[in-house]
Amino acid sequence: MLGPALGVVGGLFVGGVGVALAQSLGMLSPIGEVGPSWQHYLAILSAREFRVSLGWTIWLAGVATMIAAVMGLALALALRRLAKRSGLVNLVLQIPLAIPHLAMAVFLMTTLGPGGLLARLVYQVGLIGVAGDFPEMINDRWGVGIVLAYLLKELPFVTIMLLALLAREGRELEEQAQVLGASPWQRLRYVLLPILAPAALSSSLMVFAFIVGAYETPYLLGQTWPALLPVLAQQRYMDADLAQRPGAIAMAVILSFLTTLLVWLYLKVAERWSGAERPLLF
Amino acid sequence: MTSRTGGGRVVRIVTALSLFLILCSGMACRNSGRTGKSGVMIDPQNLPRLDWAEIERLARGTTVNYGMWAGDEARNRYFRGPVTEDLRQRFGIELRIIPLGDVAETVNKLLNEKGAGKTNDGSIDMIWINGENFGTAKQGRVLWGPFAETLPNIGRYAAGARQRDFGTPIEGYEAPWQRAQFVMAWDTARFDAPPLDIPALIAWIRANPGRFTYPAPPDFTGSVFLRHLLYHYGGGPENFQNGFDESVYQRAAVPALALLRELRPSLWRRGETYPANPREVDRLFVNREIDLTMSYGPAFASERIARGEYPPTVRTFVFSTGTIGNFNYLAIPFNAANPAGSLVVINHLLSADSLLDQSRVLGSIFPLDPEKLTAEELGRVATLPRGPATLTAGELASHLLPEPDVRYLERLEKDWREKVLQP
Known part of the structure; x- marks a missing residue:
């Protein structure tokens, strides 16, 4: 029964990654270049533009993810009683989820x-005094616009994930702890945080992986230099010079590889830190 | 328990969807097989031997999918309405507009289709293209042809427009259609006289810090702005026409890029960021964040005044040393399902009657060679309406500069990123 679904996912995903790898090595070229060779990877890794862009991408995605995770955690804890009483909290939180990133x-x-x-x-x-005196928040040097756009989208996402978990498992355990004489701090540290940690981790992982690969928000709100990596790769992919394409795809491959690596590292660290079971995602 | 039944439902839905998709694609194949049988496919090699009336007969009753850049509402309305109706009545052809964001995306799609072996039954029958994108498409061999020189109406274009497009030999793989020329615009309500040549513009930028910017190359409007500086330092366009010469490039590009770098603190946002495209430049101009804007379409300011986006006091200007202009073209993708229909539509759009109508409605420059027009046609060209902000055809023509070889353009865009954009 799962065959067709797995076939579609497997064919599109594995096939896509395979073709991308081949093209980044200079194979399947529309202009008759014959690979495989590492030259496109070497050229990209030695270019300053790529290295700056890569660092900037990981930094911004990390900042946005951290803020979303911490604030989401705080918000979920603060709203957990209110959310139980009124469906309005969930409704308000769901509105940003329905808005596409582009519209945001x-x-x-x-x-x-x-x-x-x-x-x-x-x-x-x-x-x-003049319109130009308004603080720069869009296409600005520090990526404020980008982080803000992602926060507006991802903070509600993280909060909803955590609220759902608290509603399902939090109340009874919290009450039991209270009956057994746990202080508010003890309830938070030994009951609520362990419940929330796996979901907080997995949802922030999703957020991070999404931000690292997303194109439209940084295209609209980012600065020309340094551009986030998806913007840079897309730009190079659209270059009229076909010799630029393998390099563009190599950027995407490096990006995927690094994301996977970072996620793996994050999981290792998080596992040790929280002692929690593995997050839902992996 | 609930989750298990939920999972079962998902699997069923996915299975049903997959089956549906497989069935649909099977049906599409059969359907398109019929279109092929109606005899619309033509081998370009046979074109010179075919009678034009025969091609028109083959094209009757077919549909032509025209991949058109859809960023201009007036243009969309005109092609969906009068042009479609005209083609239906004259040739029995149904024109369907496929809206495109950027022709480069379509060229990329064609390259991918070629890589995937989709060599017939493509979704697009004709595209609007020129310059670097034509160079890419020709390099990747994703165009159908040669066909252009067999079109009955091509003879009234100047020979230059039929030979090279940004230095790339055309060789019949695209047909010249409309003309574009770079113009700049300012608002007479803000100041009286615009800077009319490159030194004056440079002085103006220095004197008005923060009030000028240009779209970041490789945007084509930002890119053509750069080329004016290349010509300025390189001794005029003549030196950039015959292939790529490194020493010619260096002599012009080094001072041009150094100037742009030096000007950065005087640009909008101190040159730390640039608008991504001319629409953003327009937005800044309308918001009074900057005082000069630019376009490849000489009638753009008049159109925006007519739409109420610009105040009626905006006017366009060209540099006294001239501005760069080019032709844009119509081409047929290698896997077009209906090349016969495309040939008839393209030939019609290239006719003097249709071009006069296009200029009347869209304000575009009339592109045919005046020496090849009849007295009556010249009279009609002279009476074409002109928007309040648009320069006369004579003013534009006497200030027209040719495009350089495409390799100068690509190199300049690349060096701009390295030497101007990066801190």
Whole structure:
């Protein structure tokens, strides 16, 4: 019964990765280059643009993920009683989930951009003199716009995952601990956090892997230099010069490899730190 | 228990979907087999021997899928409406517009289809293309042809437009269609006189810090802006026409890129970031963040005034030393399902009557060689309406510079990323 489903997933995923590997080695070339050779990998790894971009990508994805995880944890703990009483909490949290990343990016551009709603508002009120004085948050040097867009999308996601878990398993155990005389701190440290840790880990892993590979948000909200890696790879893939394509695909392959590696490392560390069972994802 | 039944349902749905997809693709194959049998496929080698009336007969009753850049609403309306209706009545051809974001994506798709062995029954019958994308498509051999020189209407284009596209030999793989020319725009309500040549522009940028920017290459508008600087330092366009010469490139590119780097602190956002495309430049211009904007379409400012996006006081200008212009072309993908239909549609779009109508509705430059027009046609060209911000055809033509060889362009874009963009 699972055959067709596995066939589709296996064919598309494994086949896709296989073709990507072959193309990054200069095989299956539309201009008759014959591989395999490592030259495209070597060329990319020696280019400063790629290295800066790679570091910037991992840094921004890491920052966004960390903030989403920590704030999600805090939010879920703070809202757990309220969410039980009223479905409104879940409803409000679900609204951002239904908004595509693209729409979120455009929303931020039109509200927080230098000519956006907020800038016009503070200009009208007289807080700033010229429109250009509004703090740069879109296409800015520090990636504020990108992180903000991802937070608006991923924070509710993490919170919902954790709230669901607390609703299912948290209450009874917490009450039992209370009956047995545990202090609020002890309940948090020995009951709630161990329940939440695996889900917090797996959801932040999903968030991290997603951000590292996503294109539209950094394309719209990012700076031209340094560009996030998906933007750089796409740009190179679309280059009119066909000789650039294997390099573009090599970037994507390196990115996939590093993501897998980072996720594995993260899991190892997290396992030791929390002593929890393995997160749901792996 | 609930989760197990849920899982079972998912598997059933996936199975049903897969079966549905397999059945659909089988049906599509059979269906397309019929289209093939109706005799629309033509071997380009036989084209010179075929009678044009015969091609029109073959094309009657077919559908042509036209992959068109869909970023311009007026253009979309015009092609979906009057042009489609015209083709239906004259030739019995159904034109279907396939909206595209970027022709480069289509060329990439064709390359992938070629790699995957999809050599017939492609989803697109004709595309709008030029420059680097044509070079890529020709290099990857994803175009059908040669066909252009067999079109009855091609003879009224100037010979230059039929020979080379950004230095790439055309060899009949695309037919010249419309013309574009770089113009800049400013708002007369903000200041009176725009900078009319490159030194004046440089001085203007220095005197008005933060009020100028350009789209980051490889965006084609940002890229053509760079080429004006290349010509400025390289002694004019003549030196860039005959293939790529490293010493010619170095002599022009080194000072041009050094200037752009030096100008960075005077640009919008201190040159730390650039707009990704001309639409973003437009947004900045409208928001009064910058004071100059630019386009490859000489009528762009008039169109935006008409749509209410620009104030009516915006005007366009060209440099006294000229601005770069080029032709854009129509081509047929190698795996087009209906090349006969494409040939008829392309030939029609290249006719003087259709081109006059296109210029009237879209404000595009009339592209045919004036020396090859009749007195009556010249009269009609002279009476074409012109938007308030658009320069006259004569002003544009007398300031027209040719594109350089495509290799100068690619190299300049690459060096810009390394020498100007990176800190």
